Structure formats: C-alpha cells, structure tokens
Amino acid sequence: MIYVLNGPNLNRLGTREPDVYGSATYKDLADMCRTVADDLGVRVEVRQTNAEHEMLGWLHDAADEGADVVLNPGAWTHYNIAVRDACAMLRGKLIEVHISNVHSREEFRHRSVISAVATGVIAGLGFDGYRLALEHIAR
C-alpha cells in the first residue's frame, strides 16, 4: 500500500488561489492518483485532512506497516515539527510533493522542516509531482 497524504487546505483545490494551484479540484487529484496507481499495478490510499492529529495517526500507521508515503504537508511543511517527527519514523520511502514551486514564492515557504527526513522532494510540477512520485515508488 502506498499512502498519498495531503495536509491542510488541499481539499480546497479548484477554488483556492487558482492562479497558484490551478483550477483542478482535490477530487481530480485523488482520481488521477488512483488512475496512475492502477496503471502502475500498485495499491494506493489517497487522503486529505485539516487536522494535525489525524495526519499524525496516518503517518504512524504507515510507519507500522513499513509503507511508502507521498506527502503534501501543505503549510505544515514550513513549521510543523510533530509532522516531521512522525515522518522520521517511516521505514518506507517518503516523497514530499508541492504543487507550486515553493522556492519562487514567499520567503517563509522556502524552508521545509520535512525535507531533511524525506527520500526526495518534488515542487512546482503541479499534479504531475504526485504522478512522478508514484512512478518512482512503484519502480
């Protein structure tokens, strides 16, 4: 099982700052991830939450299972040490994905507290980042 986990405000894709994140919705993103996983012959679980405790629980479960994770931590990326500590427990791969190029945006988005414990990071490629992360894990 590969977990595709999305943090706060990503349920608002489609209406949220479309100039930054595009006009496709969270459902479009989740559907695309499932289609990509089907094509790759892997099982995927796509989730989104605005609640930190829920994300921590999902990461703990992934750690217990030794599962690989594709994670868009949203704004938690930039300051959430509890999410980072949960990521550090993972035994499978962790690919950190950002839809936008965080490095071309505000200064506070340039720093990620997650990246140091991630296998790799993809930013700025839109939904393609999720596809590439799944392809990498499946390979």
Ligand code: DQA
């Ligand atoms: C984001 C970038 C973050 O800075 C922001 O807080 C998000 C989305 C992205 O996918 O580009 O919520 O992770």
